[in-house]
Amino acid sequence: MVSFVTIRFRNSSQPLIRSLCPPLTPSPGASPISSPPPPRQPRTSASLLKPKPAPRLRAAALDEYERAHEALWAQATAVVNVKALIPVVLDQAANTYTKWRSMFLTVLGKYALTYHVLEDEAFPSRPAWVQADCCVLTWIYDTVSRDLQQSLMMRQGPARGAWCYLEDEFLGQKESRALLLETKFRNFRQESLSITDYCRQLESMAASLAEFGEPIGDRQMVLTLLHGLSGKFRHMVSILKMHRPFPTFAEARTHLLLEEMEIDARPPSPPSALVAATPRPAAPGAPGALHLHARERLLQHALLHPPVANALAAAAAANAEVNRLLLADTVVPP
Structure with a gap:
């Protein structure tokens, strides 16, 4: 009969069973007795997390990304008048945030710069990223009203900070x-x-x-x-x-x-008040019309037939004669 003793180590929860009898020697040709496998260690939460890339690998990936977009970012930096690309001025009174945001993101996507306004991660130690961020921030300054421009310049942050401020200003509350x-x-x-x-x-x-x-x-x-x-x-x-x-x-x-x-x-119709107030011309046989006709004939006769030196005097005399005729209510024959 073989007796066993159970020994439990202080730092281990797994019992170890050892036999007090001498170890058995395997017979020739028999397979040796294998020792029990070591206990499986429990998986910790740290082992479940994905390992983060090393800083050297991350820097290499950023270098490759910058080389791939270097020419495109150079074109964005060369843009002189961004208002030709974004003709909308962001203003609180006009409520143009929707149109401005849509057009601004379209232009940023054209030059692969949307990362500067939609992501919180920044790389201030990389010169290429700083230059591109300054370009985006300049575009924001150029396409907002003076009041908003003053508020943004007082904060002096990156392009992401300016974008979040405008978003909260127009979409907050x-x-x-x-x-x-x-x-x-x-x-x-x-x-x-x-x-x-x-x-x-x-x-x-x-x-x-x-x-x-x-x-x-x-x-x-x-x-x-x-x-x-x-x-x-x-x-x-x-x-x-x-x-x-x-x-x-x-x-x-x-x-x-x-x-x-x-x-x-449609042709415009005359107002009724104007039609009622318009005076009608006098009838051909009315006394007033004959008096006016006589005035015109006498003035023409005085100015055409007398000598030039007496033209003004003849005109004055003709005018006096016309006044006399008007008072006497007579008609001068044509």
Whole structure:
């Protein structure tokens, strides 16, 4: 009978079973007895994490990325007038953030520079990155209003910081801004605007509301468009409302543009007050007309027939004769 003793080490939770009997010697030709495998160590959370690349490998990857975009960044640095690429000026009063942001990101994508405004990671120790970031920051300064430009220059941060400041300035406090903009959208009127400008402003406010998380449907766009039309398009409101199926915003705008062209092509009618105030010419046989005719004939006769030296005196005499005839209410025969 073989007895066993269980020994538990202080720093190990796995028991080790050892036999007190002498080890067995394998017979010739038999396979040796293998020792038990070592206990498997539990996997720690650190071993589950992906290893980070070494700084040397990261620097090499950045060098390769900069070499691949060196020519493209040189073209971006050579841009003198960025307003030719981004013709929109960002202004709080005009509410042009949506259009400005879309055009700005398009230009940055053209030169592979979107990383400078959409990512938080910076590389201030790399000259190529610093030069490209200064280029993007200059473009931001050149395409915003003077008030925003002053606020950005006071912060003196990278392009990412300027971008986040503008984003918070126009999209911060979304609920309050959305409430004010939606009220303005519902109560907007055409007044003296053309159909093109009126529709463009409605679309701009709808796009801003969509950024605030309050999108406006196409049907609501049409109803707001009809609600704010001026008086000369009031007859189109009933026509478009009865249209089946209900027109889209693009269709309603097309109908209104055609009606605007037809209204502008009509000849203007004279105002009724002007027609009533216009004096009518005197009848040929009226006394006043004959008196005026006599005045003209006498003046012409006095200026043509007398000598030049007596022309003014003859004219004065003729004028006095005409006044006498007018007082006597006589008519001079032609």
